[in-house]
Each structure stands twice: as C-alpha cells, then as structure tokens.
C-alpha cells in the first residue's frame with residue numbers, strides 16, 4: 569500500500585476500526601476528519617471536495633477478514649494539472665503568436681500583390697495601359713504579375729495601333745476634303761476662263777473619287793478582318809484569272825505604254841475567286857503605278873510543291889529594303905513625299921496581305937534584279953486538287 573501510495577498521483581490513507589492511520593504518515597496535504605473516518609468504518613462512503621476543489625477525496629469501507637477499515641483516496645495531482653495547464657496556456661500563446669505572424673506574412677506575400685493587381689486592372693479599365701507591376705518573384709504570384717505585364721504591353725500596343733489608324737484615316741480623308749473645298753471656293757469667283765473651270769472641276773472629281781476609294785478600301789479591310797468574313801472556296805483556273813485582271817487594267821498600263829509580259833502555266837486552285845482577283849488587281853495596279861512610262865511589268869504563275877506561285881515584277885522605282893515588311897501595314901507608304909504625286913492611300917497591300925493570310929498563303933516583296941520590285945505570292949492549291 570505504501571508503495572502504491574507513493575507511486576501514484578493519488579494519496580492513499582488507511583484507517584483501522586479505532587480510527588488510527590495505518591500507513592506511514594506522508595506529506596499528505598489533507599487528512600480526513602474523525603467524523604468522516606467513523607462514517608466510512610460504519611460502512612458509508614465519504615466524499616470531500618473542499619479546499620477550493622484542489623484535493624478531492626473519497627473514503628470507502630475496506631473490510632479485511634471481518635475487520636473494517638476505512639480507505640481514503642485523495643487526488644493530489646491537481647497541482648500537476650495546474651502546472652500542465654499553465655504549460656498548455658504557454659503553448660497556446662505561442663501557437664497564437666506564430667499564427668498571427670503567418671497571417672501577417674500571408675497578408676504581405678499574397679494579399680498585397682493581389683491588391684496591387686486589382687488596382688492595376690482598375691487603372692487599365694480607365695484606359696491607362698502603361699501600368700507595369702514590379703516583381704522579382706518566381707512563384708505563381710510572380711508568374712501572374714508577368715502575364716499581367718505582358719497583357720498590358722499588348723493592350724498598349726493595340727491602343728497605339730488604334731490611335732495611329734484613326735489619325736491616318738482622318739489625315740487621308742482630310743487632304744482630299746481640303747482640295748475639294750479649296751477649289752470649290754475658287755470656282756465661286758465670277759470671272760474665270762472655261763479652261764480653269766474645267767481644270768478645277770476635274771480636280772474636285774478626282775479628289776471625290778479618291779475619298780470614295782478610301783472609304784471603299786477601309787470597309788473592305790474591316791470586313792476582311794472581321795472573323796465572320798470567311799473564304800468562299802471554289803475551284804478555278806488561276807492563269808485565266810490573271811489574264812482577265814491584265815485585260816481589266818489595260819487602260820492603266822497602255823496609257824503609260826507599259827509592256828506587260830505574261831508567263832502563265834495552267835494552274836487550278838481551290839480558293840475565293842473574288843478575293844484573289846482583288847489581290848492581283850492591287851499588285852498589278854501597284855506595279856503599273858510605280859513604274860515609269862514605257863516600263864515593264866511581268867507576271868508569272870506556276871506550281872511548286874503543291875502550292876501556286878504568282879510573281880508580279882516590275883522595273884519601277886523599287887522598295888527600300890527596310891520598308892519591305894512595313895508596306896503591308898495599313899496606310900504605310902514607302903516614300904510619303906513621292907506618293908503625294910501618285911494617288912493612293914496605302915491600304916491596297918494591307919488588303920492583299922489579309923486575303924493571302926486568310927488563304928494560309930504567304931507574300932513577300934523583294935528587289936527585282938536590275939531594279940524594281942517583285943511580289944511573290946505563295947498559295948496552297950486547296951483541298952482535293
């Protein structure tokens with residue numbers, strides 16, 4: 569009993585029939601009073617949870633060989649519990665502090681960048697495309713920022729292109745309008761020779777035609793760029809189409825006494841006939857326009873590696889090397905000063921490029937040996953051909 573009493577977190581006290589303690593007197597903080605010992609010896613049970621509940625005790629009758637004894641068991645580990653609860657409290661506090669720190673870290677590393685992203689998106693929604701998020705992070709947030717920056721750059725580029733386009737359109741429309749209104753005002757003068765009147769009227773007529781061409785080309789380009797505008801494919805003879813375009817442009821090349829050379833192999837292609845006719849008209853029109861009087865324009869068509877190749881060459885003024893890709897952009901003219909003399913809005917090659925792209929073909933401009941330019945169009949022959 570002594571051993572058990574010492575071992576456990578319980579203190580055990582045993583009293584004989586006379587109420588004398590049998591076990592060694594330990595350092596038990598609480599000893600049951602005589603009244604309770606008597607009650608237990610008489611066969612009752614005593615419970616005792618005083619002392620602010622720190623040492624709960626229970627007394628039980630403990631008969632051995634007909635003799636009655638009183639056994640009292642006291643829980644003396646409350647101090648232990650209190651100590652451990654203090655430890656638990658310290659641990660809880662530590663966990664709380666670490667938790668708070670983690671929340672702060674999360675706020676700094678996750679919430680803050682997201683708020684920056686939200687603000688940047690808000691600024692972009694108001695039309696400021698110059699926003700760039702600064703980040704050196706490589707994780708998901710870093711990748712998100714990098715994608716956002718990329719998107720902002722692309723949008724800024726598109727916005728710049730849109731502004732340029734609008735500026736170009738207004739400029740192109742403004743110059744014919746200025747001439748028309750200027751010559752119309754001049755014609756209000758009463759005294760004017762019939763010859764000058766005819767001259768002014770011709771200019772007004774030409775400038776109106778130019779306006780109408782610009783608007784027609786703009787509409788055409790916009791409708792081609794529109795997704796819904798699709799390629800109406802049909803099989804037709806490309807060489808015959810090229811011959812027809814040459815015939816249609818006869819007034820232009822014969823008035824400049826230009827020599828048109830044809831080298832056309834029979835080529836059947838599956839493509840949009842109307843659109844391709846526009847391509848050859850624009851390319852041949854340019855060849856004639858940028859070639860001096862009594863110049864030469866050559867058209868070749870042949871099949872190479874399941875593709876139709878059309879080459880339109882001239883011995884005109886040529887295109888500077890650094891302009892050979894830009895000329896396919898809307899309103900781009902290789903030499904602005906020079907082109908004022910030759911009418912044109914710089915939309916023709918953009919339309920050509922758009923149509924060639926829609927046919928999954930390719931177009932490029934090169935220098936023709938001996939001077940001049942050559943445009944090479946490569947088009948897939950199309951299905952089942």
Ligand SMILES: Nc1ncnc2c1ncn2[C@@H]1O[C@H](COP(=O)(O)OP(=O)(O)O)[C@@H](O)[C@H]1O
Nearest residue numbers: 854855858886895901902912913914915916917
């Ligand atoms: N065959 C050519 N020879 C020289 N320059 C050309 C030729 N074709 C096109 N260009 C250049 O490319 C520019 C764009 O051509 P295009 O889009 O057809 O516009 P436009 O004919 O209305 O000027 C022309 O202004 C011209 O500077």
Ligand SMILES: [Mg+2]
Nearest residue numbers: 854912916917
């Ligand atoms: Mg043109």
